[in-house]
Amino acid sequence: MLARREFIRTAAKGTAVVALGGAAWYVLDDELTRKARAQTRPDGRPRLPPGQRVLSKLKPMGGTPGSPKVSEFRLRVHGEVDAPFTVDFRALLGMKPVTTRADVHCVTGWSVLDAQWTGVRIKDLAERAGLKRSARFLIVEAAHGYTANVPVAPALRDDCLITWRLDGKPLARAHGAPVRALIPDLYFWKSAKWVTGLRFSSVDRPGYWEKRGYHNVGDPWKEQRHG
Numbered sequence: 001m002l003a004r005r006e007f008i009r010t011a012a013k014g015t016a017v018v019a020l021g022g023a024a025w026y027v028l029d030d031e032l033t034r035k036a037r038a039q040t041r042p043d044g045r046p047r048l049p050p051g052q053r054v055l056s057k058l059k060p061m062g063g064t065p066g067s068p069k070v071s072e073f074r075l076r077v078h079g080e081v082d083a084p085f086t087v088d089f090r091a092l093l094g095m096k097p098v099t100t101r102a103d104v105h106c107v108t109g110w111s112v113l114d115a116q117w118t119g120v121r122i123k124d125l126a127e128r129a130g131l132k133r134s135a136r137f138l139i140v141e142a143a144h145g146y147t148a149n150v151p152v153a154p155a156l157r158d159d160c161l162i163t164w165r166l167d168g169k170p171l172a173r174a175h176g177a178p179v180r181a182l183i184p185d186l187y188f189w190k191s192a193k194w195v196t197g198l199r200f201s202s203v204d205r206p207g208y209w210e211k212r213g214y215h216n217v218g219d220p221w222k223e224q225r226h227g
Ligand SMILES: Nc1nc2c(c(=O)[nH]1)N[C@H]1C(S)=C(S)[C@@H](COP(=O)(O)O)O[C@H]1N2
Pocket: 058, 059, 060, 061, 062, 063, 064, 106, 107, 142, 143, 146, 174, 175, 176, 188, 189, 190, 191, 192, 193, 194, 209
């Protein structure tokens, strides 16, 4: 936590952060940042949330990986639903996958623009399970007990996915293989990697980072970084 706060402070001061992880470069790109700051999204919000700078590509931010084996993958959709169900990888692939472009925003100050994601909409999974009106929060469940809480409305937007492909390739293990959640309009810690379940709940249950000082909602345009 201290290390992360230190990194946030460093990034906020405007220091260019260049990390060398294995053979891959992750570079804060001033040119792309300048261009993105001049753009407006279709919903009227600025393309780049305040205090963010564009990183050349998605950087692995850690966490304890689950099994990368598709044969072991299961996703359980449960909680405040009429018909809870569990799908394996093959059944998930059979559920109307979509491919969309989305920007993601890490609380540490980097954003990646225009990544291409393939997956099944959380909305479609919720519909199949028969979401009850009493469901007010989605608790995204992942390997080793990691969870992230999201109010139901933003979790059911069209660009919120359970995803297994990034930029045309299977997800790398460090990015959540075989399958992760994607909730692009909230800070990226809500996008749980190595996802195992979607639990709908009538009561809020702060998750892993929310209990460790991050904001309970995490809207990047409101800079809801810390609670
Ligand atoms: N299961 C799990 N998911 C997780 C995390 C984690 O520690 N465990 N970290 C979160 C955080 S803080 C961020 S910023 C993003 C980073 O995703 P990336 O490593 O693919 O860039 O994953 C999120 N999902």
